[in-house]
Amino acid sequence: MSDFWVFGYGSLMWNPGFDHLRAEQALLRGAHRALCVYSWVHRGTQERPGLVFGLDNGGACRGLAYQVSEDIWPQTLEYLRAREQTTMVYKEHWHHVELGSGEKVKALVYMVDHGHPQYAGALPPEKQLEIVEGAVGKSGKNPEYVINTAAHLEEMGIADTALAWLAGQLKGTGNP
Template identity: 85%
Template sequence: MSDFWVFGYGSLMWNPGFDHLRAEPALLRGGHRALCVYSWVHRGTEQRPGLVFGLDNGGACRGMAYQVHTDTWPQTLDYLRAREQTTMVYKEHWRNVVLESGDRVRALVYMVDHRHPQYAGALPLEKQLDIVIGAVGKSGANPEYVINTAAHLEEMGIADRGIAWLADQLKGLAIS
């Protein structure tokens, strides 16, 4: 068994992008999922920022934990750092997570850095919607990212009224 685990709470849940031995729903205490990071690369630009999820302090977060084989850990870590640390808006932490099976593991998590200029904080839902609409970065359109994350949360049975509302609004705009 590998001792290396990664906790995903946003796009890592539905698009991890790395090989793993096992994926299991998990709970992290001490951090919550929030659309609180201005995206200057993946879902927006510095001139027209989007918003992406960050793991902010307090509360709890249900997400997905991935077990990574010891032999592939160095490449996985390099990949994650290239993906998540493009502008250094996140800090790497090792935190305890509880797997759905009841096992407790230490997992690498990316917590948002409150001192970073991309930290948006707790924005009202209407402001989040205004920012997300029309933002596009190198990984695609910002609305697609929010809608995909909301769909994955729903598939996992994770209720988040704010994210569901945003996704519904964005889907409605795409239809009109």
Template identity: 70%
Template sequence: MSDFWVFGYGSLMWNPGFEHQGGQPALLRGAHRSLCVYSWVHRGTQERPGLVFGLDRGGACRGMAWRVSGSLREQTVNYLRAREQVTMVYLETWRKIRLQSGDTAEALTYVVDRAHPQYAGALPLDRQLEIVGDAAGQSGKNPEYVLNTASHLRDLGIKDHNVSWLAERLR
């Protein structure tokens, strides 16, 4: 079985949680990073939802691609489904990415399902800040999630105005 790639644009950039053979920055076209998913489990509850990132339609997204040994395909996909698909808010897809090396590859990617009740859409930044501010779930506090993502985007030299704006106000 051949090696494969997993594309991360939120916590998968800084906490992949699966065994990999290394990673490199990558670009995915046709979707953009957006704080557009109400989190009912990891960073909030149904009673007090948080917000997590999703890949939403249009634009492009820079993130991290992780190379995984083909021998670990089933184990890795099962892990990712358990982590990312708790409420089935994402569509598991294979998308073409351009690696920093210049090569292209197909990567396992989780894209937001706009028909799902957890899809928040494009909320104004002030509203995002209000929701994230004191939400918490099984994986921790929502502000920590946004700040960790902002920190890793900065470390990778990726500019994301909305994430930076939120991070400045959450600090």
């Protein structure tokens, strides 16, 4: 039996939405987590975009790798594509990730497409705050997404000072 792996670095860490055999902390080299995607659906609209995480080139990213059994892989992939590829801002890639146990596995990752109109690039923290504060999409308020991701990274012992600052600012504005 051959199992598949999915790497989560944003909301997939705290809301995977699919069955899995196990989840383990993992390190992806060659890409980093960044609030670099304008959200036109899940955490904003085209008229009032929010910001969500993407995997951008360079650096490294700690997240969660989910092992999915072969027998439910087709449904899982269909679910992930419906969730992550709503506007095709991400490209599916297979990358090696190193699990917390030291094991190396090949995992499906969603990398941001630099040529897509929703690619925001590297925005200054103050601009991120301005965009996130009032944005709402079909999956909820944008501040909630950022705060939840920051909280889960902290619980996992993953330091992200820029995200911690942003979450702190959002909490200070009365946002959930």
